[in-house]
Amino acid sequence: MNKINQEWHAAHLLAHDSRTLMRIVDALPVPTFVIDLDHRVTHWNRACEIILGVPASEMVGRKAAWRGLYLDPRPVMADLIVDGDCEALERYYSTTLRASKIVPGAYQAEGYFLKSKRWLSVLASPLTDDQGRVIGAIETLHDITEQKNTAIALLESETLKTSVLSSTAYALIATDPAGIITVFNPGAETLLGYTSGEMVGRHDPRVFHDSDEVREHAGRLSAELGFPITPGFDAFVAKTRTTGTPDEREWTYVRKNGSRIPVLLSVTAIRNAQHDITGYLGVAANIIERKRAEADLRIAATAFESQEGMLITDAAGVIVRVNQAFTNLTGYSSTEAVGARPTLFKSGRHPRAFYQQMWAALKGQGYWQGEIWNRRKCGKIYAEMLTISSVTASDGRITHYVGTFSDISRNSVTEAEIHRLAFYDSLTTLPNRRLFLDRLQQAMAASNRNARMGALLFIDLDNFKLLNDSLGHGKGDLLLEQVAKRLVGAIREGDTVSRLGGDEFVVMLEDLSESAPEAATQARTVGDKIIACLNKPYDLAGVAHHSTPSIGITLFCGQSESIDDLMKRADFAMYQAKSAGRNTLRFYDSDMQASATARAMLADDLCEAVRQQQFVLYYQIQVGACGRPAGAEALVRWQHPVRGIVSPIDFIPLAEETGTILPLGHWVLKTACLQLAAWATQPEFAGLTLAVNVSARQIRQPDFVKQVLAVLAETGGRADRLKLELTESMLLDDVEDIIGKMSDLKACGIGFALDDFGTGYSSLLYLKRLPLDELKIDKSFVRDVLVDANDSAIVRTIVALAQNLGLAVIAEGVETKEQRDFLANAGCLAWQGYFFGHPLPLQEFERLLRGSNDKTLA
16 A cells, blocks of 8 residues: 555544644545535545546535435436445445444445546545544545555554555555564565564564665665664664655565565655654565566667667668667768668669568568678778568557668678679679579569560570680680670670570670560661671780671560570570571571561661662642742652662661661751752742751751751752751750750751641740741641541640740641641641642652642642
């Protein structure tokens, strides 16, 4: 029982002055109330208000009616208590209060109080006046929520004679003023191992105290109180006897069997109404579990400051604590690390999949361990062995992650050598078959995710055995080393070159086009590059040597085929290349082989066409608002000696890819300017403008402006009759450079039109800054303008935008009068399309214009 409650009980049972008692009640922190003979509450102290949640104003003057007895129109206690021996308490009231006589002892009951949600013990005692007549009762409430034991009632007469109820878990030891033990409850028996019979009547409780601890305490207490304290019974009671307050401290008890146990001991002097000490009460609680928890915390704190680096993050991965070893290993102080994320130490050596697997293990198993490369604050990359564990709450929710790590850089050097020997070819240092197959598996998985194709190029050196047999294996090894270096230099950084063994190499290309024909072309381009670089002469320690490769190519997309099948196909294609005469390449798929071959042949023919000038310009008329010719667009056609006229759709993308667009574009511009100069001498054509398309690769040339002006100067073409057409896609990269070049040419009188407007990615911010003269509505919008509401709305929007920007607007792809009329009504007054004329060779175009001199074309 709380030592303050005990002091009060010792005091109030001997009190004869009710007013003094009321003052005591008011000052006590124990919930206490007083009732009169009519069971009405006369006093309700502050502790009652706090514990029960009912203010005194609602209680004073009302009957303290309990369940079932002394019915009150406004019951109070019956509303508060929901369980307990209330009827017995009421019978005690009836006997004592109605009879106005003292019934020996007091009565105690317990119950669960709804408002405070606590189990409380109710102790009721009669209150008498100076003549010993019963004038009411005093009731106290004690919080027994944690113990929920039978309450302890101490009744006091001249000296404390009664015992403490045995159900409490605490050890209660009471003595008289001289130190003779009068009470030794079952809790004390359990705690110390002595029986009550062994201890009651003994004089000195030091028998179950550590004698050294008692002496030390006596010395400290003497210094604190300022007078000598004998290291005996006096050491336990001197402070509470002198100060009047409980003396509470930790002690070490010695059990009967000699074992020691830590306790929290509170010693209180019991005083009567005259404040004379009638005895002492000691309440001891076993704190061994708390001591163990404290020891665990100390151990944990010591472990946290171990030689291994440690960091703790919250569930979101934000660092909340690090130890000193962490700072020593990483160079980051606690201040710098706390609040950051572990990505602060990321080395960049691991792919994203590495971290994805790490987090998958943490979420699935709550644990991950492995080697990882991290970066110190100074920038140095080092290897560490890292262990991460998740910390979960009782509901299974992850609250923290704890990471421990140590520097294993020295071990890693050795292990890196082992790894090199296991996964890399010792002669060429290229990935060996084992590592290559692993990378191929990862590439196939990536291809499955992104739907982009990859390719295997199986490379075999022609007649390598002859070199070994004639010049020896030393020369053969030199050739293999040089071939490896050339192969690495011929591919992109993200692709893989591997030596499978002997003179067999394999190249893996990743992230090719989603289109199989385009991917085949990309693979063939790399294959041709490899053939070219491997055909160059070799210097084998002073011996000149020439070697050629045979290459087999197969494409893959996803994981629909096994690795073995892919390798077999590439190997089979390589033998097809050898059968075709060596020093060449072949695709496994016959259809793809034909497509790649045809595309390669077309690329070769295109280069030849530029050299032979097999191109011709066609002209398509552009008509103005009055229906008269306003100009033309120059369109290139390829006059192939075998295939005849080749459409730009078939060769322009290939020209862009191979780079032949630059000489081809220069030829188109020069031819167009020569024609402008020729028309300037003919009155019927002198007023025409001529639009020429410019490719992205052309305009990105640093000297593009100089080239255009040089062509005009050379040909004599009029700058104010030349209109360069750009596409929206050109504006995606380095738009500031393009604006600068356009401005320079614009200052010289050259006009600009934005072709295929509405199909690209024009930014209005840049559009208003471009020195344009005209917007060209793409034919895809014109085609369905009469039947598609969206297309008609887009056309009107483009026209309005052009007008607001002060630009002319022209529509291409006009094929019917109805389309022309719609465009005219929308505000577009310049047109181009089959309705006015197809693209025509020069003579036919000029004939069309001469025939339109006397009539309108619109």
